[in-house]
Amino acid sequence: MVDATMKSDVAAMRADKRGSLQRTFQRKSTIAFLMTLPLILLIATLVLYPAFYAVHLAMLNKTMERFVGLSNFTFLFKRETFWMVVMQSCIFAITAVFFKAIIGFIVAHLVHNIPDKGQRKWRGMLLVPWVIPPAMSTLAWLWLFDPSYSAFNWILESIGLSGVPWLGDVYWARFCVILVNVWIGAPFFMIMYLAALKSVPDQLYEAAKIDGANWWQTMRFVTIPMMRNIIMITALFSTIVTFANFDIVRVLTRGDPLDQTHVFATWAFRLGIEGGDIPLGASISLFMVPILTVGAIFILRDIVKRGNEA
Amino acid sequence: MSRKRISRRRFIAGSVATAAAIAAPHVSTSHAAGSLSLGMWDHWVPGGNKIFDGIAQDWATKEKVNLTIDYLSTQGNKLLLTIAAEAQARSGHDVMDFSAWEPAQYVRHLEPVGDVMKEVLATNGPITEAMQYIGTFTGDWNVVPSTRGSLILPPCTRIDYLKQHAGIDVQAMFPAGKDPTPDAANWTWDAFLLAAEKCHKAGASFGLPLGATTDSLDWVGALFSAYGAALVDAKGNINVKSDEVGQVLEYAKRLFAFLPPDVASWDNASNNKWLLSGKGALIFNPPSTWVVAKRDAPDIAAKLWTHAMPKGPKGRLAPLLPRYQGLWNFSKNKSAAKSLLVHINKPDNIRKIVAGAAGYDIPPYQKLLDYKVWDEQGPPAGTLSHYPNRGDQKNVMPCSPAPPQIASQLYTNAVMPKMIVRIGRGESIDKTLAWAASEIEGYTRQ
The missing domain is CATH 1.20.5 (Single alpha-helices involved in coiled-coils or other helix-helix interfaces)
Incomplete structure (x- = not known):
């Protein structure tokens, strides 16, 4: 039992x-x-x-035989060139993202106002700079800025003006790398903003019109609030990607003249791979991680908060 | 229980047999069938790889070794990145091709090759000092100097422009197939400055790059060495504020005024394009520019002459851009690799390599500079006659005699060209020297 x-x-x-x-x-x-x-x-x-592994590398000595804690970072903080690269990376990223956002916003509105029939053609054409691999399109830009064969200088000289040292002068060189970044990145903003514009209900515009809102008021109180989340997310992603940019500066100037167009990635490559100091290169590339992470957390939290409120 | 006595002789024989059995899988003599892989620099001159393939595969067939050769381009730093990855992973090719400073950066991962060099030097004779500087900085040879890809960067000059604008006949000073004439003694850095000024005023500036590229570093390094200006001495002491450095910077400031305005951002192709466009009177380059001109701009090629460097207070020094072959210490087939390295460097094979690259490659052995290949190039006939050292010219490694680990940082970060750009753009010499001292201090960190 x-x-x-x-x-x-x-x-x-x-x-x-x-x-x-x-x-x-x-x-x-x-x-x-x-x-x-x-x-x-x-x-x-x-x-x-x-x-x-990058964090581990950043904590080794130059010959990668010894653990040195944070001394690579403290070493960098004492270098004049490091702070110059920090400043340049900020100028590069902030200026480029600002212009990409402005151009993307304007072009998205222009495309949105094109009748549906012809819109696809324009969307496709405007996306071309973003679709071409940046290393290749930057090479084409390099030829346009070339000291011996620059097409821009040829045009300037043919109308009696003197040529511009596009990549030889510090300010022109910075302008050139930002210009190419904007040219490549603006279509991404355009397509994101266009998608956001298309999702704004027509009734809101009709209501605004009935209320007598002018163009600016419609933009301020209808369009922008409805696009806000997309604007924030696009700006955030673009800022991260632009801060981490390598190919444009590498192909166009390699950081010249006088290191004054270097950004974090290109300077990390110069010191880490070309100079054989991999731990220092890893430290440079990790420098922006905490700052961007904090920025990302705040922006994403704000987006989630507003999503919940809605 | 019976105990078996082991004789001393039997014990030794047994020990040797056991050791051999353990070691056998790891030892592949050059005569044993095994495999070997090479990561070689992808030659710029068409046909340069094919010649090397033939030489190496002949050896492999004879030694019954399964040989694989990968040609890795320096375009996009493919070779550099492969070296870095293999050193990190401690795996990859057995033999790698290194450029100037990489042996110093990866010395911990390299197998000493003193035994290889002993055999090579016995057949080829003494090697140039500039090649030894990096090859032997630890005392023993770390890498084997390579003929393939090693080059110097002497002036490549427009014969007509120099004659017309500066009154200098480079062909008369450096005649085809002959040693330099006594007139060559007047070819100094001062004469160079005067010629640069006259050509600039005539609209045909010298194309001297000052960016962070090898072409920039090489001519600037040779200029500094010709004035005896070493930023760091052989013991690693920072020596920025010396009279020689001050003197060379004063000189460079005057020269900078006669250069195209954007030289600070020129890459390794910019000076070639400058000469090929017909705008330039002189650049510092190996014969690749002339080879390309022969193909794309034959009229310009027929007016080019490669010749010796200007002479400075410390001599006539031509910048060397060497290549080496190194054997990873994690290679599984070291004995076969060493046998191949000896084979590649036999005089007959070096002759084939030089001929196959139309004289682009320079053997690092003075005894082997008597090949006719350079005299036979043209048009104009004998244009490369003075590409290898002739007369009083010697080679110098830019940034030497600093310890290679520091020199490699000086080179990579282009400290010397940047100093010239700074003072050329109006910065005071004192400020430039202070900046350089601070930068170099950072490179001495361990």
């Missing part, structure tokens, strides 16, 4: 266990986790591991 009871208990426990396992696997969260597992592994391998 006791035996029979024990046997039935064990069977019940087994059935219970099977049942709970089954329930676990049937749970939506488990299925979701399993389905995202490949992506999690991919991110862990391709993002988290390199990120932590």
Whole structure:
């Protein structure tokens, strides 16, 4: 009798266990986790591991034999060139993002006002700079600015003006790298803003019109508030990508003249790979991570907050 | 229980056999079938790789080694990035091709090759001092100097412009197939400055780059060395505020005024394009510019003459841009690699390499500079006769004699060209020297 009871208990426990396992696997969260597992592994391998490895590298000495803590960073803080690169990266990123946003905003409105029939053509053409690999399009720009064969200088000289040292003068060189970045990046803003514009309900514009709102009031109280989240997210992503830019400066100026067009990535490459000081290069490339992270947290929190309010 | 006595002889024989059995999988003599992989610099001269392929594969067939050669371009820093990745991963090719400063940067990962160099030097004779500077800075040879890809950057001059605007006949000073004439003694850095001024005023400026590129560093390094201006001495002491440095900066300030306005951002192609466009009277470059001109602008090519550097207070010094082959210390087939390195550097093979690259490559051995390949190039006939050292010209490694780890930073960060640009744009010499001292102080960090 006791035996029979024990046997039935064990069977019940087994059935219970099977049942709970089954329930676990049937749970939506488990299925979701399993389905995202490949992506999690991919991110862990391709993002988290390199990120932590970069932190590890940044804490080694020049010959990578000794742990030196944060002394690579304290060394950098004492270098005049480092602070120059910080300033240049900020000028580069802030100016470029500002102009990309302005141009993207204006062009998005222009495209939005084109009748649907011809709009696709314009959208496709305007996206071309963003679609071409930046290293290739920057090479074309390099030829346009070339000291011997510059097409721009040829035009200037043919109308009696003197040529411009596009990449040889500090201010012109900075202008050129920002110009190319804006040329490549503005279509991204344009397409994001266009998508946002299309999602604004027509009724809001009709209501504004009935209320007698003029163009500026419609823009201020309808269009911009409705686009705000997209504007913030686009600006945030673009700022991060622009701060991390490498190819434009590398192809166009390599940081010249006098290091005055270097940004974090190009200077990190110069010191880390070309100069054989990988820990210092890693430290330079990690410098912006905490600042951008804090910025990203605030902006994303604001977006989520407004999303919840809505 | 019987105990078996082991004789001393049997013990030694047994030990040797055991050691051999353990080591056998890791030792591949050059005669054993094994595999070897080379990461070689992708030659700019068409056909340069094919010649090397032939030489290396002949050896591989004879030694029954499965040889793989990957040609890695310096375009986009592919070679540099591969070296960095392989050193980090401690895996990859067995033998890598290194440019000037990489042996110093990766010395911890390199197998000493003194035994290879002993054999090479026995057949090829003494090697130039400039090549030894990086190759032996730890005492033993860390890398094997390469003929393939090693070059110097002497002036490549428009014969007509120099004659017309500056009254200098470079062909008369450096005649084809002959040593320099006594007139060449007048070819000094002072004469160079005067010629630069006259050509600039005539609208044909010298194309001397001052960006952070090898072409800039090389001619500026040679100028500094010709004046005896070393920013860091052989012991690593910062020596920025010396009379020689002051003297060379005064000179460079005057020269800067006669250069095109955007030289501070020129890359390695800009000076070539400057000469090919017909605007320039002189650049410092290996014969690649002339080779391209021969193909794309034959009229200009026929007016180009490569010749010796101007002479300074410390001599006539031509900048060397060397290449080396290094053997990773994690290679699995070191003995085969060493055998191949000896084979590549046999005089007959060096002759083939030089001929295959139309004289672009310069052997680092004085004894092997008697090849006719340079005299045979044209038009104009003998245009490369004075590409290798002739007369009193010697080679110099820019930024030497600083310890290579510091020199590589001076070179990579282009400290000397930046000093010239700074003073050229009106900064005081004192301020420029203070900036340079502060920069170099950072490079001495361990």
